[in-house]
Amino acid sequence: MPTIRIKGMSCQHCVGSVTKALLAIDGITKVTIDLATGEARYEEEKPVATASIKDAVAGIGFEVT
Numbered sequence: 739m740p741t742i743r744i745k746g747m748s749c750q751h752c753v754g755s756v757t758k759a760l761l762a763i764d765g766i767t768k769v770t771i772d773l774a775t776g777e778a779r780y781e782e783e784k785p786v787a788t789a790s791i792k793d794a795v796a797g798i799g800f801e802v803t
Contacts, residue, residue, distance in 0.1 A: 739770075739779040742791060746800040747776055759794045776803075 744756060753771045760769045760780055768781040792802045 739781055741777055741779045742795075743776050743803045744771075744778055744795060744800050745776065745803045747771070747773055749773075752800070755798050756795060756800060759798050760791065763790055763794055 747753060747756060750773070753773055756771060756778060757769045760766050760778065763786055765782050765784040765786040766780050767783050770779045771777070772779075788802075795802050
């Protein structure tokens, strides 16, 4: 499972927003977020460009670090 670090998440609402944004990307099928570490893990059914993930996360006000 690929893992990314996301800066700016502070609550379960943030987790829900990031999860929804990542699941909206074609190819991502499952998302697990650890709020304490700021890490998001996801499963891909096909390769997903890192730029697509960064754009989706930035679009909702967070930053992939």
